[in-house]
Amino acid sequence: MRQSVPARSALVALAVAVTVVAQREQLSQQAPTSFVVVDAAVAGAFVIAGLGAWRLGSRAVLGTVAVVGAVAWQVGTLAMAFQDSPITFPLFALSGYHDLALAFLMLAYPAGVLATRPRRAILGLLVLGYAAGSVTRLVAFDPSAWGCDQCPSNPFAIAADEERFVWLQEWTGRFLGTIVATIAVSTVIRWVTGSVVARRAAGAVPVAGMVWAALFLQDTFLRPVNELVIGDPAAFYVMAAARAAIPLGVVTGLLWIAVGQSRISDLFSSLDDRDGRDGIEPVLQAVVGDRRLEMWWRTDEGTYARSGAPNHALAAVDADRHQVVTTITADDGAVLGLLKHDVALLDDQRFSTAIHASVRLIADHERLSRQVISQLDEVRASRIRILAAAGAERARLERDLHDGSQQRLVSLALQLRTARNTLGDDDPGGFGDTLDRAMKELAEAIADLRELARGIHPSALTDGGLAAALPLLADRIPLPTAIHVALPGRPPAETEAALYFVAAEALTNAVKHASATTCTVDVRIATGQLVLTVEDDGVGGAIVTHQGGLRGLHDRIETFGGTLSVSSDAGCGTRIVATVPADPAVAR
Amino acid sequence: MGRVAIRLLVVDDHAAVLDSMVEAMSAAGLEVVGTAASGYAAVRCAATVRPDVVILDVQLPDVTGFEVVEALHRCGALVILTSSRSEIDYGNRVRESSAEGFIPKHELTGARVREIVHSAATGGR
Numbered sequence: 031m032r033q034s035v036p037a038r039s040a041l042v043a044l045a046v047a048v049t050v051v052a053q054r055e056q057l058s059q060q061a062p063t064s065f066v067v068v069d070a071a072v073a074g075a076f077v078i079a080g081l082g083a084w085r086l087g088s089r090a091v092l093g094t095v096a097v098v099g100a101v102a103w104q105v106g107t108l109a110m111a112f113q114d115s116p117i118t119f120p121l122f123a124l125s126g127y128h129d130l131a132l133a134f135l136m137l138a139y140p141a142g143v144l145a146t147r148p149r150r151a152i153l154g155l156l157v158l159g160y161a162a163g164s165v166t167r168l169v170a171f172d173p174s175a176w177g178c179d180q181c182p183s184n185p186f187a188i189a190a191d192e193e194r195f196v197w198l199q200e201w202t203g204r205f206l207g208t209i210v211a212t213i214a215v216s217t218v219i220r221w222v223t224g225s226v227v228a229r230r231a232a233g234a235v236p237v238a239g240m241v242w243a244a245l246f247l248q249d250t251f252l253r254p255v256n257e258l259v260i261g262d263p264a265a266f267y268v269m270a271a272a273r274a275a276i277p278l279g280v281v282t283g284l285l286w287i288a289v290g291q292s293r294i295s296d297l298f299s300s301l302d303d304r305d306g307r308d309g310i311e312p313v314l315q316a317v318v319g320d321r322r323l324e325m326w327w328r329t330d331e332g333t334y335a336r337s338g339a340p341n342h343a344l345a346a347v348d349a350d351r352h353q354v355v356t357t358i359t360a361d362d363g364a365v366l367g368l369l370k371h372d373v374a375l376l377d378d379q380r381f382s383t384a385i386h387a388s389v390r391l392i393a394d395h396e397r398l399s400r401q402v403i404s405q406l407d408e409v410r411a412s413r414i415r416i417l418a419a420a421g422a423e424r425a426r427l428e429r430d431l432h433d434g435s436q437q438r439l440v441s442l443a444l445q446l447r448t449a450r451n452t453l454g455d456d457d458p459g460g461f462g463d464t465l466d467r468a469m470k471e472l473a474e475a476i477a478d479l480r481e482l483a484r485g486i487h488p489s490a491l492t493d494g495g496l497a498a499a500l501p502l503l504a505d506r507i508p509l510p511t512a513i514h515v516a517l518p519g520r521p522p523a524e525t526e527a528a529l530y531f532v533a534a535e536a537l538t539n540a541v542k543h544a545s546a547t548t549c550t551v552d553v554r555i556a557t558g559q560l561v562l563t564v565e566d567d568g569v570g571g572a573i574v575t576h577q578g579g580l581r582g583l584h585d586r587i588e589t590f591g592g593t594l595s596v597s598s599d600a601g602c603g604t605r606i607v608a609t610v611p612a613d614p615a616v617a618r
Numbered sequence: 619m620g621r622v623a624i625r626l627l628v629v630d631d632h633a634a635v636l637d638s639m640v641e642a643m644s645a646a647g648l649e650v651v652g653t654a655a656s657g658y659a660a661v662r663c664a665a666t667v668r669p670d671v672v673i674l675d676v677q678l679p680d681v682t683g684f685e686v687v688e689a690l691h692r693c694g695a696l697v698i699l700t701s702s703r704s705e706i707d708y709g710n711r712v713r714e715s716s717a718e719g720f721i722p723k724h725e726l727t728g729a730r731v732r733e734i735v736h737s738a739a740t741g742g743r
Binding site for chain 1: 634
């Protein structure tokens, strides 16, 4: 039920106005101050409960009924305050409806709707009883005709008859009293048999309801119905307190539930992705306030296993009478799991929806994570395969050069040398010089080819690892370079190659761009990582561009789960640090 | 320097290169008493023919030359490593091995071999 703010304000204003008018009238008639205070306080309790229920949101009807109850409560007071005027009769006819409001609150709490057919029937009977009582009081009641001299005459009394009136009032009263007692008793039964969670939400309502019902019965069965003035002030005060306690108890319970609702945000912020499925059960228990809550995830075998106990799987999950098992499904209808929780959770649709949503969220998150991780693994594995294939291809090229052309050239060089030696110093045709020149050319060709082969894939790396290959690299550049390799063993070949090419590119850059005068290369193991550091004392200012050589190194190092950092402030030299896990199995 | 007949075992897996080496060594007056195309064949052969010097290619199909230097020494031969790569391509491994010398393959001459043999004989490697 939705009402506008003005409508609610008007209703509250009406309750306040009626209370003020009624109590001023009572005071002017010398009613006891305590009576006035208590009477106004009950109205106040109804209004406060109404405002509270409205404020808490989802069950506005409970708030409206409470504020209407405040007005109804004061109608009776008005009837007494104006008992010298004929207006007292319609007011008297309409008095007592606050109890109808209380009955509704007790029946509809906490959901704000009459959830079951018996409850709707009970309220229906109550409404009928009240209507009958109102009609009786309006048309059959005329105390002026029954010997009350000060009483005004009832202009609506078209069927005034004292005996009939008393009989009707007595029996409608007893009828109503019985129903109210039924409501109170059923509330208590619900409370006693209910779950801890439900009991906590009900708060003081059942106790207040019992007091209210007891006094209501006493009132309707024992008090003469034609007495307008309340006989026993003590009974009035107790009754007033019970009546005030019901709406206040309702709003307190609503507040308790609302605190739970406000924990929906706690729920989502408490869910930790890293804990995944196992983390959700304790979070839900804490947020719902239900330590018996259990989350059973559906396994691949179609059974259900509780978080943290994957080996103890069940085909079905049972619940006792305080608990229900709800099925949580994914968007496509697939069953994700079963949630066993207190029945009271069902009273709060929004909350249980949020809980289901949170479970779905975790399940989805985990499924997507698994997908992404497996895709990432696949991509990483394929990158490693591509790099390994490229590395193998380079090694093969180098070997082919070495085994093929280079061997032929070497063989040729040996033959030329043999020829030259055979020729000796006896060289009339000057062949010796020609042979010497050819041998020199050939030696250069062999050196060139060797250099080419090294660039493609240094055999020193294959044979002796970084400790062998890096000094060789340093020898080839025109820059004093200190090499320090401190490794306990040989890393996997792909990792070695990746680090080697980082060093090669960094040293080439130092020569080409940095105008450096010295360089250092350091390889060591630090906290389980292989760390290669290349430093020069050049001009700095190197950047990782999208297509530059450094970018390629970056990709190469990332492939092995490592990182490459370049610090190269202008004027401060360049420092390139490549870090890869020492055990590549860990990275993958 | 007097011409001592040095008995050689030449080891290389490339047949054409091996032939050229044998030819060069023979032409230089060294006596090639055997050839081998793998590390294990070299050790077997050395045990049989007892050469003075083994010219040992580093890159062999079964093992690297470095790995059989000791075994060849036990057969009483000096070992001269050779390769179509240069010494620095092997980092420290040539220096760390107990071989008596290293000659780049295309620079292999009788004179270089004698030099190393002489140097080893006089104990000044």
